[in-house]
Amino acid sequence: MAAPTIVAAGVGKRFLLHHRRATSLKERLLLHRQSSSEAFWALRDVDLEIGAGQTVGLIGPNGSGKSTLLKVLSGILAPTTGTVTVRGRIASLLELGAGFNGELTGRENVYLNAAILGLTRRETQRYFDDIVAFAELEPFIDNQVKHYSSGQYVRLGFAVAVHVSPDILLVDEVLAVGDESFQRKCLAKIAEFQQRGCTILFVTHALDLIPRICSRGVVLDHGRVLHDGDPVEAAERLRSLLGTGVDQSGGGAAAGADRPRVAAVRLFDPASGAEKGHFRGGEAMAVEFDVAAPPGAAPMAVRMAITGPADVPMWVMDSDPLHPGPDGTATVRFTVKELPQIKGIYAFAVAVRDPSSNLTYDARRFSEAFLAVGDTDTGVLEVVWTAEQVER
């Protein structure tokens, strides 16, 4: 492994929260006595060593210090304690087109922005055509940037940032902006950088991206590193921190007192019977649904679907019609013998249906319920399962 590209040793960043900020000399003199400011540590004792070519996912709840860490690493903010050492050119996709001047043309802005990012004029000339082609702005490159659409603006900023041949790429939620084709382009570019041996530090809230893209995951909470290592574990760690583990059940719109509905859900290990929030690839998983129906309701069936990214159903399991007891409740248990060994984060959705008419009485989704870790990125999802009604 090559020498570390980024070394942060004992990095802390303190912000002073001024209740009344003196921005002028007069105020500073007047406020001198009563200047009430509170210290707030956005980062505390962060030790991070990132080797060349690593892709590190940086995740954490809002306000955990992710963006502050990126700004400290990129030299925009100075750390209050500790040191940061960086080897190589940093391109940050923090603020695309931050240095653009609306009065200048696209061409002039490319040269200016590239100069700010550390390129010589000759280097910029070499990359210029590629930049314009990547941004798909050939016909508009000599128009003033103030006339660009926001999409064109971001595309040009992104094109410059990725063409300055950075050694280190800092990515902060860029995937949240831009349309789908632009996001795909971003991801493709990131993959290209990975192959080229570029070090990437990636901040995102899209947890399913972390195991897909990163070789390492770092979880920040209240400015401290909670976890540094396996990306899937990192995502899991954050999920338990956020409390978005099992029960994010939203009541189905069709649910009513007079219709069958999902009353409770339990996830557990089928062998031990112990309740469990997260599962991993290869493990067995059991899910029990309590269904409540008005007395005398017709038989109903439960459908459970394993969903992948963007809630796409990947495997659908239907139970046999259930026969509710005299109080109208029934419980069905789905058992999955072995969760798929494909990298990713899966969730499941459940619906109570009328087996004859296929009418859905109630449907709920449970986001990010289990994770699967395996060696493969792609493969056939094969889920072996059983469903049985249980008496409680």
Place this chain on the structure above:
Amino acid sequence: MAQVQQAADARAAAQSRVRLELLTELVRKDLKVKYKNSALGFVWSMANPLLYLAVFTLVFTFFLPNGVPRFAVLFMAGFLVWSFFNSAILDATGAVVGNANLVRKVRFPRVVLPLASVGFAGVHFALQLLVFFAFLVPFYPAAFGPQLWLLLPALAVAVTFTVAMSLLASALNVRYRDVQHLLEIVMLAWFWLTPIVYPVTVVRDRLAEEGLLWLFRLYMANPMTAVVVASQRAIYNHPVVTVDGTARQVLPAAGYGFYLQWLGVAAVVSVALLLVGRWAFRRLQADFAEEL
């Protein structure tokens, strides 16, 4: 491997060191933005000195004649370099604050911002000087003598002093926005305390009459005075003029020793101030992204 590391270190340094390319690119941007959609473009940069020239020539040769022959030459010799200093300082004061979006988001050497302001003013100064010399060729050929070399040390000191003041003003203005307002007033007072619209000998003679000649040393210690007086000696080649049969000193000395001596003092002050300015800028720049 070591080579790869070195190349990476060089690229890292390119993002934190002041590079001439970045500086020229920023100056180019400022010029383009300023003269975009303007039909006359650069010609406008001549408007300001021409206006001052017209007004002061009218006042000091007609309303309040000061008896200096070819007053226009003496005035312009000092005014152009003052104008460079003045516009560089006022522009640099707002340079960091005005580029807040860049400072808060991008890694680059912040010190290029005030330096670009100096460069921007320098481009205008060079053009104005060029036009001025073009006028001197037919109307004041006496300017083109060996004394013109004095302009080189004068300009060197002027640039050093301007850079030093720009660093201080731009860094301090991030913390205290008062600097901007304060400077607008200070620069006006400074203009009148520098011998631009009146000959420096007037000050010397008045102070001598009052028996305060020691104060003249203090007056000359102002680096801009040394620069302006040396520029006047370099271009206005009539240190002593004869008006109505009596000899009159417009400039304090016919030789060069006086000017070089005071330029030396100004150079020491400027370099000291430059070190202070650089130190202050480095110290304060760590907080720029937070203060803005």
